[in-house]
Amino acid sequence: MRNVMKAATLESKFPILAVEHDCIISKDADITVAYKVELPELFTVTRNEYEAIHSAWAKAVKVLPNYSIVHRQDWFIEENYTPDIQRDDLSFLSRSFERHFNERPYLRHTSYLFLTKTTKERSRTQSNFTALTRNFIIPKEMQDKDTVTRFLESCDQFERIINDSGFVRITRMRKDEITGTENSAGIIEKYFSLSQEETTCLQDLTLGAAEMKVGDNCLCLHTLSDTDDLPGKVATDMRYERLSTDRSDCRLSFAAPIGVLLTCNHIVNQYLFIDDPAENLKKFEKQARNMHSLSRYSRSNQINREWIEEYLNEAHSLGLTSIRAHCNVLAWSDDRNRLKQIKNDVGSQLALMECKPRHNTVDTPTLFWAAIPGNAGDFPFEESYYTFIEQALCFFIGESCSRDSLSPFGIRMVDRLTGKPVHLDISDLPMRKGVITNRNKFILGPSGSGKSFFTNHMVRQYYEQGTHVLLIDTGNSYQGLCNLIHNKTGGEDGIYFTYEENDPIAFNPFYVEDGVFDIEKKESIKTLILTLWKRDDEPPTRAEEVALSNAVNLFLEKIRTDGRLVPSFNTFYEFIRDEYQEILKEKRTREKDFDVFNFLNVLEPYYRGGEYDFLLNSDKQLDLLGKRFIVFELDNIKDNKVLFPIVTIIIMETFINKMRRLKGIRKMILLEEAWKAISKEGMAEYLKYLFKTVRKFFGEAVVVTQEVEDIISSDIVKGTIINNSDCKILLDQRKYANKFDSIQSLLGLTDKERAQILSINMANNPSRRYKEVWIGLGSSQSAVYATEVSLDEYYCYTTEETEKLELMRLTEKLGGNIELAIRQLAASKREGKSSLTN
Template sequence: MKIGDNYLCLHTLSDVEDLPGEVATDSRYEKLSTDRSDCRLSFAAPIGLLLPCNHIYNQYVFIDDSAANLQKFEKMAKNMHSLSRYSRSNQINKEWIDEYLNEAHSFGLTSVRCHCNVMAWSDDREELKRIRNEVGSQLAQMECKPRHNTVDTPTLFWAAIPGNAADFPAEESFYTFIEQAVCFFSQETNYRNSPSPFGIKMVDRLTGKPLHLDISDLPMKKGIITNRNKFVLGPSGSGKSFFMNHLVRQYYEQGTHVVLVDTGNSYQGLCEMINKKTKGGDGIYFTYTEEKPISFNPFYTDDFVYDVEKKDSIKTLLLTLWKSEDDKITKTESGELGSAVTAYIDRIKADRSITPNFNTFYEFMRDDYRHELESRAIKVGKDDFNIDNFLTTLRQYYSGGRYDFLLNSRENIDLLGKRFIVFEIDAIKENRELFPVVTIIIMEAFINKMRRLKGIRKQLIVEEAWKALSSASMSEYLKYLYKTVRKYFGEAIVVTQEVDDIISSPVVKEAIINNSDCKILLDQRKYMNKFDAIQDLLGLTDKERGQILSINMANNPNRLYKEVWIGLGGTQNAVYATEVSAEEYLTFTTEETEKMEVLALADKLGSIELAIKQLADKKRSKT
């Protein structure tokens, strides 16, 4: 049969003799299963999405009058019994019919007729032979007898058109029960593009088909998630930073303000590309070095507006500088420091000649506030608030101290107008004093951006640096950020590979995981022995566990991609693939040798974009 330019081949399941001895709703798919997880697919999956050719799988269930059917079988059984003396096969048939009737009456089952067929096509006759063999082998996987139908093809094609089922030839169906009939349904469906105008481009893991996916706005509108925050977990080498480059690039191109706190130069290529494209107007890359350390001024505002949140963030910063992780902060200490910050702000508002920075605040505490404490009617003892200890501990951040550059910046970083900013703080990630301070000031600057940019999407991405925020003194600040960011059209994203820290930290669970409705996990096979703890912590179902542990288990060797699991609100979840062009790959890569090759060619040609284009063309020609 030929339709247009295509030749049709048809395989049918229309006789009980062609069917397996038993059927099930689902079966274990070995390619994506491990010894610790099951990937379950429907019984008919081999002739559904797993059949890699153009095809339609048709299934019919005819719900006739069940009582009339059973009565017909009773009559048939009597006839077979009468004829059993002439042929042993009649006696066997009678036993089969009796077994069918016993099942129907014992369990109250509904007798139905069923038919399945696979229509496959191609415009090349040689290709059609290969397709015919492939369909046959997939049916054999289901333990069905492949029957290539060459007689009823036009009739069955006509009956498969919606509305034409009444013309189905009755002799092509077999009798069974509803329970067995629905086992032949193919449960797997293709991924669908999101109807939302906002989103990211991912790929169907099975076919490589591009997909438009919204993991922020549409799920919020539908009530699937209550916040846009994301939690990303993947071991080293799983493609974590590559996926995040892919995500932030697309968010940036759709108008998002992105602030990144990184500890591994993962976003250097993308940031430099944006910088070149905008001619220095965007794509700002701050790196901490001994010669040129990052410096801030937490007391600075361009309009002298200090709201409650700004004052609280300054107070939290000062408490972090003053107290160690193990020290308990009393209500009096927190209250007095809050009062001191308010009094200092009142002073600089009244006298604009005072430069707002840490130096002038320190002098205010040392001279004015200490005097004010001593002159109070109700004395504040050193046990309640030890101002000398505060001044001694923070002396190193005052003029002449070893960290005097940190909080007294003369050039205030303009975070407000820039849409893509990366803070690379790898050089100080092991410094217990500087690392928490720099991280918290960056986050405070993001909160200022978050409050002031109305109606614009904001994104804060913290890679590994979240460990600096997991101390007891910082946990309240972190909870505040995660709960507040959603009200300002923003999202906080934490990216990590340190699974032990996640499992052991109550701060992470309370502040980050409980307030991140979108969870993104990459290849977890390195964490196989710890995955039970991860599953409990993230509240994953056994189905989700099976999906996650199937990542990268059966990748197509002819395509270059890594798979990623995305779960939304515990109700929607799927595995997608991150597959990009050669140009994007060279921009996002975190492999040292590839990065060095790009940068060396960029120095030679004077343009990173030109270098990437040349290397991408070279890569394609080799392929």
């Protein structure tokens, strides 16, 4: 029976012959080299950087031989987030975080670059002479091996120029990535299925002048193929008003409106056709003469002559290369009503670029066919327009969505534009890459900016990945999280200390479990004694420092040799009074060099029977070495000028003990407002020592503050904390916009980082509840992310007094099960559909 269907097989029309030596070879002998493109993240590129990227593309294009084609193909696919909740090691809060984002829609961006070598005859191919309508004849030029060799060499140069720019990276695609394997689809198969999934299903193609379909998806094509459709001016970048202020600029690439800002399934194809530029200019010279001859008969001929002459003047005076270019946006949907909306959206985004939206209803099959990877030689000549390389490259999309860090360690943040969870490593990977030299962090955020939510979110994830976390807090910010950990571990972890009059925190700085006093331990004891002895405005003399150092060393030696001596502050005081005083007399130490009576008098309140005798003479040693989450809440003594700095510095000694003894284990100390107590003149060296040394012990020190005046007024903070914190984290600073210049100068922020910080929370999605946070690593990486949490996490982190009391009452009612209380509160809030703000 004769087949009467008006259909053909894909094999009979397929334009690709083979893939050899990682090159795509068409049936017309066009050779294509394919690359995968990695672009910088959205909102992280400045105007100068966009210009540098543009310049790199221009230099790279100029190394290609005549009759080459540059084809950029950017895919933007709508996907829904799939939570990873099957792992057994997920905690209650991690699982709730993943479930919160279940089915969250986002755009996935994949970018490819195809460099094709074709021939002069093929470059003049029109739409009625494509692979869809004719047989294949191999051009003679492509049979020359030198032609192919020169082209491949130029491709290598192209790759090197782009990668050396430092902003964009292109990676050569291999045969398996192009053709696919048994288990994964290649780029050609993905193209015909309009998908970027590793497993795809080929569907029927319906090619018609009125409509084109791939399976159930109807295609919608907008083209920029005529100079009349183009804007009057093009640039490398544009100002994004939603995130810009009168004091800062947020920049996007000129083509961003049809890139990540167009929220539908679409492909952006951009072509640069490199013909013989001398021949092009010669043709325009001839056209200009013809127009001049005919100008007396028509004013339009005279105007055309002027335009052609201006084009020629630009080419000759500036040394520009004449090429042809084309850009199109191919969108699709399986819902015709949705397709109408998509058509309007694409047109609106093109209008934002000041382009004239042209919905192409005739050439969709031809342009779809030409966009097959490796088939750019089939592009119809009449769909291109003449321009220069620099202007054509302005239509290259210059940024991509946020990417996950390629590291097993990190924290989960959220992409500010799409709301998709992002795995972010702000410690290990930047260290390995040399972006930062230490893991220390400085966090600045005013009250209400979401600072406590971010720090809770960060330390919780660090703890769940095996980190020993010690926090010094003055506002009960971590009580909920600590109680949850305590409940989950059956009291083995999640230790919460708070200072009470009837149960004060007590220490013994002279006690070490192994009996070994190393240099670091000795220095911390000297610093502590100096803090007790001298006021902030009363620095010790050199003689006093030497005398105190000798006293501490002699006492520690006595502890080591005398097994009956109980190490404590009481016995140290008695050693100074009874023995060291005699030693000083033997050495004939003058009273003005070291006044031992004044020394004993000042330290008497901490000796037996004194006002603070409990503080440094603890008879029970705090066994905190194996506890992985410890919170010291010092709100009750934060205004006590005597107790607060002493307790703080002894707590830090506890951390230093962890730091020295826990080999190969990650450690973090986080100080909220407590850093103020240890940043006084007398303890600056101690703080500096901690920040410089913690790096060597696989640790990190984190300081958190909310008052901008604190960092502006304190030279110690500037010289110690900021200079030794390579990771800076800032939250909403808009209330300080008028005095942000001083903050920028103090923190050493660039104008790019300033613009990012001032854009925080300016254009938040009203359908989501989150606060944005800026994270800067070293001086080369920075971006804004969102801290968005589930309701379960919200109730665990909240610092609202009414919500905390509600959680505490429900926890008591449920027999101390705080996890169950959080679950019930979150469930009731979901049912009530009440909104929460962080």
